[in-house]
Amino acid sequence: MHRTRVRIVEDALDANNTIARANREDFDRASVRVVNLMSAPGAGKTTLLEAALGELGAVRAGVLEGDVQGSLDADRIAHLHIPVVQLNTGSGFGGECHLDANMVRSALPALALSELDLLIVENVGNLVCPAEFRIGEDARVMISSVTEGEDKPLKYPLMFRTCELVVINKIDLLPHLDFDVELFRHHLDGVHPGVPTMLVSARTGEGVEGFRSWLREVAAREPVPV
Amino acid sequence: MHRTRVRIVEDALDANNTIARANREDFDRASVRVVNLMSAPGAGKTTLLEAALGELGAVRAGVLEGDVQGSLDADRIAHLHIPVVQLNTGSGFGGECHLDANMVRSALPALALSELDLLIVENVGNLVCPAEFRIGEDARVMISSVTEGEDKPLKYPLMFRTCELVVINKIDLLPHLDFDVELFRHHLDGVHPGVPTMLVSARTGEGVEGFRSWLREVAAREPVPV
Numbered sequence: 001m002h003r004t005r006v007r008i009v010e011d012a013l014d015a016n017n018t019i020a021r022a023n024r025e026d027f028d029r030a031s032v033r034v035v036n037l038m039s040a041p042g043a044g045k046t047t048l049l050e051a052a053l054g055e056l057g058a059v060r061a062g063v064l065e066g067d068v069q070g071s072l073d074a075d076r077i078a079h080l081h082i083p084v085v086q087l088n089t090g091s092g093f094g095g096e097c098h099l100d101a102n103m104v105r106s107a108l109p110a111l112a113l114s115e116l117d118l119l120i121v122e123n124v125g126n127l128v129c130p131a132e133f134r135i136g137e138d139a140r141v142m143i144s145s146v147t148e149g150e151d152k153p154l155k156y157p158l159m160f161r162t163c164e165l166v167v168i169n170k171i172d173l174l175p176h177l178d179f180d181v182e183l184f185r186h187h188l189d190g191v192h193p194g195v196p197t198m199l200v201s202a203r204t205g206e207g208v209e210g211f212r213s214w215l216r217e218v219a220a221r222e223p224v225p226v
Numbered sequence: 227m228h229r230t231r232v233r234i235v236e237d238a239l240d241a242n243n244t245i246a247r248a249n250r251e252d253f254d255r256a257s258v259r260v261v262n263l264m265s266a267p268g269a270g271k272t273t274l275l276e277a278a279l280g281e282l283g284a285v286r287a288g289v290l291e292g293d294v295q296g297s298l299d300a301d302r303i304a305h306l307h308i309p310v311v312q313l314n315t316g317s318g319f320g321g322e323c324h325l326d327a328n329m330v331r332s333a334l335p336a337l338a339l340s341e342l343d344l345l346i347v348e349n350v351g352n353l354v355c356p357a358e359f360r361i362g363e364d365a366r367v368m369i370s371s372v373t374e375g376e377d378k379p380l381k382y383p384l385m386f387r388t389c390e391l392v393v394i395n396k397i398d399l400l401p402h403l404d405f406d407v408e409l410f411r412h413h414l415d416g417v418h419p420g421v422p423t424m425l426v427s428a429r430t431g432e433g434v435e436g437f438r439s440w441l442r443e444v445a446a447r448e449p450v451p452v
Contacts, residue, residue: 040267041353041382042374068354070380095384097323097354125381126352127267128294128323147373147396148268154296155351156267158321170373176402178429203404 016133019101023108023136028223030113034121035218036135038159039143040152041125044169046073048143048202049120052212054080056118059219064107064121068095073122085110089124098129101136118219127156139218141165146174150184157191165196165214172201242359245327249334249362254449256339260347261444262363264385266378267351269371270395272299274428275346278438280306282344285445290333290347294321299348311336315350324355327362344445353382365444367391372400376410383417391422391440398427 089096315322
C-alpha cells in the first residue's frame with residue numbers, strides 16, 4: 001500500500017512537471033521572469049513584497065497570491081497599484097498546502113503577461129509541500145524569520161535546498177531573541193552549501209534594497225530551459 | 227481528473243480514520259489520554275513542552291515527536307527524562323507534511339503505554355495538513371505565535387476550528403511587535419466561536435502553569451467514544 005502511494009505521488013509530480021513546462025513556455029513567450037516565493041506561515045512574505053515592490057524602477061511587477069482561503073494578502077498588494085491575482089487552494093476538505101503548476105495555469109488568463117517583466121508567486125505558507133511542486137518559475141526564494149529558530153534548515157532540508165536565495169527576515173527583533181545568525185547559517189550550509197543569504201527587516205526596511213536588487217537581476221535574466 | 231483526486235483523498239481519509247480508531251482503542255485500554263499538538267514551524271511547540279512537562283506532578287507524560295527529518299526535538303525532550311519517541315515522515319521525496327494515524331500506529335510498539343497517563347504528539351510544523359488527519363487523539367491544541375500576525379485564523383481556518391484550545395505564544399515579544407491580541411481573538415472568534423485562548427511565553431515561563439493545568443485536566447478525562 002505504501003508502494004502504491006509512492007507511485008501515485010510520482011505520477012502526480014510527473015503530471016505537474018509537464019504543466020510547469022507549459023507555464024514556463026507561456027512566461028518565456030511573454031518575456032516574463034517568475035519568482036516562486038515560499039516560507040512558513042507568518043514569516044513575512046507579503047510584508048516584504050509591500051516593502052520591496054513599490055520601488056522596482058523600470059521593472060513592471062505583478063503578484064499571484066496563493067492562500068488556502070481569503071484574499072487578505074492580495075488586498076494588501078493591491079494598495080501598491082500593481083496587478084495582483086488571488087488563487088485559493090481551499091476547495092473542499094482542508095485545502096491544499098501548496099500551489100501546483102495547474103493552479104498557477106488556471107490563474108494565467110487573469111494576468112496580462114504582456115504588461116509584466118516579473119511575476120512573483122507568493123506560495124501558501126508551508127515549509128514542506130511547496131518545495132515539491134514546480135510551477136514554471138525561473139527562481140525560487142524563501143524567507144526564514146529569526147523568530148522561527150536556527151534549526152529550520154535541518155528540519156525542512158528540501159525547502160532550503162531548492163532555493164537560490166534565503167532571506168533572513170525580522171532582524172529588527174534580534175536584540176529580543178536568542179537567535180544565533182551564524183548558527184543558522186552553519187545549519188543552512190549543511191543542507192545547501194554556498195547558498196546566499198540576505199538579512200532583512202521588511203518592517204523597518206533594513207536590507208530591503210538588497211532584495212529589490214535581486215528581483216531586478218532576476219527580471220533581467222535570459223530564460224534558462226527547464 | 228480533479229474528481230478522481232477528491233475520491234482518492236476521501237478514501238485516504240476513511241482509511242486514516244479506521245486506523246485512528248484502532249489507535250484510540252489501544253490508548254483507552256492503557257488509560258492514556260492523547261494530545262495532538264500542532265502549529266506552524268517555529269511557533270514554539272518543543273519549547274512549550276520543555277517548559278511545561280517537567281512539573282506535571284503525578285501525571286506520567288510521554289512525547290511522540292513528528293518531524294520530516296532529524297531528532298532535534300526528541301533530543302531536547304529527552305533532557306527532561308521522560309519517554310520520547312521520534313517519528314520521521316521524510317522517506318523519499320520531500321517528506322510528509324503531517325503525521326497520520328498509521329505513522330503514529332507504527333510508533334506505538336516503541337512506547338510503554340502502560341507506564342503513561344498522557345501522551346503528547348508533537349505534529350509536523352504546518353498549519354494545513356495536520357488538521358485533516360485524526361491520529362486517535364483525545365484533544366487537539368494548537369500554538370499560534372504573536373510573531374505570525376493576527377490574520378492566521380482567517381488564512382488557516384480548519385486548523386483553528388479543529389482545536390479545543392489555542393495557545394498564543396511568545397507574548398514576551400509583544401512590546402516589540404505591532405501584534406494586536408484583541409484583533410487576533412476577533413478573527414479567531416470568526417472561525418471558531420468561543421474557543422478558549424491562553425497567553426503564554428514558553429521562553430520566560432509566563433502563563434505556562436495554565437497550560438500545565440490544561441494538560442492535567444486532559445489526563446484526568448474519561449475517554450469519549452471517537
